[in-house]
Every structure is written in C-alpha cells, then in structure tokens.
Amino acid sequence: SAVISQKPSRDICQRGTSLTIQCQVDSQVTMMFWYRQQPGQSLTLIATANQGSEATYESGFVIDKFPISRPNLTFSTLTVSNMSPEDSSIYLCSVEDRGSGMGELFFGEGSRLTVL
Amino acid sequence: AQSVTQPDIHITVSEGASLELRCNYSYGATPYLFWYVQSPGQGLQLLLKYFTGDTLVQGIKGFEAEFKRSQSSFNLRKPSVHWSDAAEYFCAVGAEGESGYSTLTFGKGTMLLVSP
Numbered sequence: 001s002a003v004i005s006q007k008p009s010r011d012i013c014q015r016g017t018s019l020t021i022q023c024q025v026d027s028q029v030t031m032m033f034w035y036r037q038q039p040g041q042s043l044t045l046i047a048t049a050n051q052g053s054e055a056t057y058e059s060g061f062v063i064d065k066f067p068i069s070r071p072n073l074t075f076s077t078l079t080v081s082n083m084s085p086e087d088s089s090i091y092l093c094s095v096e097d098r099g100s101g102m103g104e105l106f107f108g109e110g111s112r113l114t115v116l
Numbered sequence: 117a118q119s120v121t122q123p124d125i126h127i128t129v130s131e132g133a134s135l136e137l138r139c140n141y142s143y144g145a146t147p148y149l150f151w152y153v154q155s156p157g158q159g160l161q162l163l164l165k166y167f168t169g170d171t172l173v174q175g176i177k178g179f180e181a182e183f184k185r186s187q188s189s190f191n192l193r194k195p196s197v198h199w200s201d202a203a204e205y206f207c208a209v210g211a212e213g214e215s216g217y218s219t220l221t222f223g224k225g226t227m228l229l230v231s232p
Contacts, residue, residue, distance in 0.1 A: 004159070042206065042222040092159060105220060107159035
C-alpha cells in the first residue's frame with residue numbers, strides 16, 4: 001500500500017490569492033489523481049497527473065484555475081488559483097495501487113481550504 | 117456515464133446493533149464497486165471492493181457487502197457496530213479510463229452516527 005502525505009493539511013486563504021498543495025508518495029507511481037470534496041458533497045475528480053506530460057482535466061476543471069505539476073514519480077502539486085469562497089473544499093491526492101487490482105485508490109489525508 | 121446513489125445522508129445506529137448502508141449504481145457494463153470510509157480529519161480508506169466472482173465480499177473491520185446485479189445494488193453491512201465505526205462512508209463505481217487507469221465515481225456519502 002502507498003503512504004501519501006499532503007501539505008498543508010489546512011489553510012485559510014484570502015479571496016483572489018493562490019495556494020499550492022503538495023502531495024508526496026512513498027513509492028513511485030505512474031498516475032496521481034486530484035479530487036475535490038466540497039462541503040456536504042462527494043468527491044469529484046479534478047484531474048489525472050502523469051509524470052512527464054500535462055495533466056488531463058475532467059469536465060468543469062481547467063488548467064488555468066487548477067495548474068498541476070508532476071516533476072517526478074513520487075511528487076505532485078495542485079495550485080488553486082485566484083481563489084473565491086466557492087473553492088472552499090477539501091482537496092485530496094490519490095494514487096492507484098495496480099498491484100492490488102484496478103481501482104484501489106489510496107488517499108492522502110486531504111488539504112482543507114477555507115477561502116474568506 | 118456511471119453514477120452512484122446513496123439514499124441515506126445520515127444513519128444513527130446503537131452500539132452493538134447491526135448496520136446496513138445502501139448503495140445503488142448505474143453503469144452499462146460489469147461494474148467495479150468499492151466502499152470507502154472517511155473518519156473525521158482523515159483521508160479515505162478502502163473497506164472492500166468487488167471486481168468479479170463471489171458476490172458477497174468481505175472487507176476490513178468486520179464489514180461485508182453484497183453485489184446484487186438485478187437490483188444494481190452494493191449494500192454495506194456489519195453485524196455489530198462499534199463506536200469507532202462512526203464516520204462517513206462512500207460507495208464508488210469504477211471504470212477503466214482511456215489512460216488504462218481507473219475513473220471512480222463516488223456517491224455523496226452516508227454519515228454514520230453511533231449512539232451508546
């Protein structure tokens with residue numbers, strides 16, 4: 001199983017600013033996933049990050065708002081740009097353990113952002 | 117596109133009583149099904165998964181789930197609930213994306229409260 005560390009665990013941000021969330025995995029993984037969990041809602045996939053190529057964004061999410069970096073096989077960042085109160089959410093990093101079979105995702109503890 | 121419905125937003129169960137959390141899915145092919153648990157301030161942890169084979173799946177922490185194709189359901193059960201089971205539970209359906217990796221669609225979650 002993979003161990004995933006996210007930073008920051010929580011933050012309070014001002015409207016209009018940007019924040020970068022870091023995700024570190026204790027093993028090399030090909031794909032990393034970023035999810036958003038809005039208050040009272042389920043998890044929604046933002047994008048899939050493959051090392052060495054641009055991230056693939058889901059419908060409703062764009063690179064200008066959520067730029068992602070994937071510089072190596074154990075690390076990724078998600079930036080939430082020009083934040084508004086609607087961006088207040090938990091952002092979760094995830095990786096898939098292919099050795100356990102398709103679909104077994106491991107999650108970080110999440111980064112809880114509050115935008116004032 | 118796949119979808120997941122968890123009809124119960126909150127459920128309260130007495131400690132020691134049995135538990136069943138409902139999950140219905142919509143997917144055009146044979147689904148990959150998962151149950152995750154999220155404790156307060158924590159990331160998601162996989163409880164169990166169904167890919168193929170026996171429709172009654174055993175998971176961690178004494179949980180089990182039964183896949184019923186005719187009802188498009190994958191309900192989670194536990195015979196005797198412990199106070200430490202209080203958490204939010206998410207059902208998810210998976211499909212293999214174009215990248216060859218999983219795309220998981222989550223339900224909105226069921227919050228389990230355990231009363232003394």
